Amino acid sequence: MSFVKEVLSHLLRKPVTIEYPYVETSIEQDSRGRHFPDLRKCIGCSLCAIECPAKVITMKKLPSELKPPKNPRGLYPVINYIGCVFCYRCVSVCPVNAYVVSSEYRLASDRSIESSEELSLATLREGESR
Amino acid sequence: MTRATAVSEELVTLEIPIGPQHPALHEPIMLKVHADGEEVVKVEVNTGYNHRGIEKLTERNTFYKDIFIVSRVCGICNTVHADCYVRALEQILNIEPSPRAKYLRVLAQELERIHSHMLINAVMAEIVGFDTLFMTIMRDRELVMKAKEILTGGRVHADYFMPGGVRRDIDEVKRSRLLDILKRLEPRIKYYRQVFERDPTITKRLTGVGVLRPRDVVEHGLVGPVLRGSGVRSDVRAEDRYDAYDEVPFNVITYEEGDSLARMLLRWDEALESLNMCRYILEHLPQGSAVVDERKLPRRFPEGEAYTRVEAPRGELTYYVRSKGGDKPYRVKIRTPSYNNIINSAFSYIGYSIADVPVILVSYDPCISCMERAIIVDRRRGIRKLVSLRDLAMKGVAV
Numbered sequence: 001m002s003f004v005k006e007v008l009s010h011l012l013r014k015p016v017t018i019e020y021p022y023v024e025t026s027i028e029q030d031s032r033g034r035h036f037p038d039l040r041k042c043i044g045c046s047l048c049a050i051e052c053p054a055k056v057i058t059m060k061k062l063p064s065e066l067k068p069p070k071n072p073r074g075l076y077p078v079i080n081y082i083g084c085v086f087c088y089r090c091v092s093v094c095p096v097n098a099y100v101v102s103s104e105y106r107l108a109s110d111r112s113i114e115s116s117e118e119l120s121l122a123t124l125r126e127g128e129s130r
Numbered sequence: 131m132t133r134a135t136a137v138s139e140e141l142v143t144l145e146i147p148i149g150p151q152h153p154a155l156h157e158p159i160m161l162k163v164h165a166d167g168e169e170v171v172k173v174e175v176n177t178g179y180n181h182r183g184i185e186k187l188t189e190r191n192t193f194y195k196d197i198f199i200v201s202r203v204c205g206i207c208n209t210v211h212a213d214c215y216v217r218a219l220e221q222i223l224n225i226e227p228s229p230r231a232k233y234l235r236v237l238a239q240e241l242e243r244i245h246s247h248m249l250i251n252a253v254m255a256e257i258v259g260f261d262t263l264f265m266t267i268m269r270d271r272e273l274v275m276k277a278k279e280i281l282t283g284g285r286v287h288a289d290y291f292m293p294g295g296v297r298r299d300i301d302e303v304k305r306s307r308l309l310d311i312l313k314r315l316e317p318r319i320k321y322y323r324q325v326f327e328r329d330p331t332i333t334k335r336l337t338g339v340g341v342l343r344p345r346d347v348v349e350h351g352l353v354g355p356v357l358r359g360s361g362v363r364s365d366v367r368a369e370d371r372y373d374a375y376d377e378v379p380f381n382v383i384t385y386e387e388g389d390s391l392a393r394m395l396l397r398w399d400e401a402l403e404s405l406n407m408c409r410y411i412l413e414h415l416p417q418g419s420a421v422v423d424e425r426k427l428p429r430r431f432p433e434g435e436a437y438t439r440v441e442a443p444r445g446e447l448t449y450y451v452r453s454k455g456g457d458k459p460y461r462v463k464i465r466t467p468s469y470n471n472i473i474n475s476a477f478s479y480i481g482y483s484i485a486d487v488p489v490i491l492v493s494y495d496p497c498i499s500c501m502e503r504a505i506i507v508d509r510r511r512g513i514r515k516l517v518s519l520r521d522l523a524m525k526g527v528a529v
Contacts (some may be wrong), residue, residue: 002329003263003325004322007262028283031285038243049196051194052195053191053196054198085202087198087289088283092297092424092432093424095280113274
C-alpha cells in the first residue's frame with residue numbers, strides 16, 4: 001500500500017523531467033565544460049597536445065599577422081571538441097595556466113563549435129584591439 | 131549407463147538466445163538458454179562482443195594518459211578503476227597521498243557505490259515489470275549524480291584521481307551542500323529498502339529465485355554482493371583497508387538467504403552504509419592539501435610492478451601494473467568483478483523457469499547490455515518467433 005501513497009502524492013505535482021531547451025539544466029559553475037586556450041598567455045610549448053589522452057589537441061601555426069610576444073615558435077593548440085573527453089588534463093598540465101574554463105555543456109547548437117580555433121584566435125584579436 | 135546430460139539434450143525443445151544487444155544495460159552479452167518446457171536445463175554464456183582492447187591501449191600510452199583511459203573501462207564504476215590504477219602507480223613511484231586526499235577518494239568511491247546500487251535496483255524493478263519504482267529510484271539517483279558533480283566536476287566521469295592526491299578539493303560551501311544532499315537521500319534509500327522488502331510485486335518474483343549456497347559461490351569464484359548475499363563475509367575494503375578505509379568506520383553486511391532478494395536488499399543496506407561513511411568523511415575531513423600539482427609529477431617511472439585491488443560496487447576489482455622504466459607501462463592487467471560473476475554463474479540458472487533468467491542475471495549486477503529479445507526455435511515444428519524482454523520477464527514464454 002505504501003507505494004500507492006507514493007504514486008498518489010505525485011498526481012498533482014509537475015513532472016520531474018526538465019523540458020530541456022526551454023528550461024535550463026542546473027549545472028555546477030565549476031563542472032568541466034568547454035575550455036579553450038587564451039593565446040595572450042599561451043607560450044606554444046605543446047605540452048597539452050602531448051599529454052591529451054584523447055589525442056584531440058593539434059598544434060597549429062599562428063596566422064602571420066598575429067605575433068604574441070610570449071610565443072616564439074608561433075604555435076597554438078586547437079582542441080577538437082568532437083573527440084574531447086573533457087578530462088581537463090590540458091588545463092592542469094599547462095605551465096602558464098593559459099586555459100579558460102567554463103561549465104558550457106551545450107556543444108550542439110545551431111551554430112555548432114567544433115574546435116577551439118575561433119575562440120582562441122578571438123582572445124588574441126581582442127587583446128590587440130585593446 | 132546413460133549420462134544425465136545426454137538425457138537432458140534429448141529433451142531440449144527450446145534454445146533461446148538472450149542478447150547480445152539491449153540498450154538498458156551497459157555491455158553486450160549472450161545467454162543461450164536451453165529449456166525443457168519452462169525449465170532451464172542448460173545455459174551457455176557467450177561474451178566478447180564488447181572487446182575494445184583497452185589493456186593493449188594502455189601499453190601504447192603513457193602512465194598518466196592511462197589514468198583517463200582505464201576510467202573509461204566502465205562508466206558506472208569509473209572512480210574505482212581509476213583509484214585501483216592510481217594506487218598501483220603510487221606503489222611503483224613510492225609516494226603516499228595526504229590524509230585529506232585519501233578521505234576525498236573514499237568519498238568519491240562511496241558516492242559511486244550508492245548510485246551504482248540504486249541503478250541496479252531500479253533495473254531490477256524494471257525487469258520484474260514495476261516501471262513506476264524504476265522511475266522513482268532513477269529520479270532520486272539524480273541526487274547522488276549531483277553530489278558527484280559537486281565533488282568531482284562531472285556527473286558520470288569523475289577524472290578525479292592522480293598519483294599523490296586528487297584533482298580538486300572541496301570548500302565549506304560544497305561540504306554543506308553535500309551534507310544536505312545526503313540528508314535528503316537517506317529517507318529515500320530507507321523507503322526503497324522497505325519497498326523491496328515488503329512489496330509483493332518484488333518479493334513474489336525474487337524470493338527463493340537463484341539461490342546460491344555458500345559452497346557454490348566460493349567454488350565458482352563469485353565476488354562482491356553475490357558472495358556476501360550468500361553469507362560469506364568478504365569485502366576488500368575490510369580486508370585491505372586501502373585509502374582511508376582504515377579510519378572510516380563501516381560494517382560488512384552479509385545475508386544468509388542467498389537468493390535474488392537477499393542480493394538486492396544487501397545492496398540497499400550497503401548503500402545506506404556508504405551514505406553513513408560519506409557523512410562521516412564530510413564531518414571528519416582532515417585539514418591540509420589534497421590537490422596534487424600535476425606539473426611536478428615525475429615523467430619517467432622506475433622499474434617495478436604493483437598489484438592492487440579495490441572493492442568495486444560489483445565486487446573485487448584487481449589491477450596488475452608492470453613498469454620496465456620509461457614513461458609507458460609494460461603491462462596492465464585488469465580483472466573486473468562482472469567477468470567472474472557472469473562467466474562462472476551459468477550453473478545457477480538451472481532448474482528455474484525461463485522467466486526467472488532475467489531476474490537472476492540482473493541480481494548479479496551484470497555490467498552487460500541486457501536482453502532485447504529472444505528467438506524461440508521449436509525444433510519439432512520448425513517454428514521461429516520473437517519474444518520481447520518484457521513478455522519474457524512478465525508472462526514467461528508462451529510457446
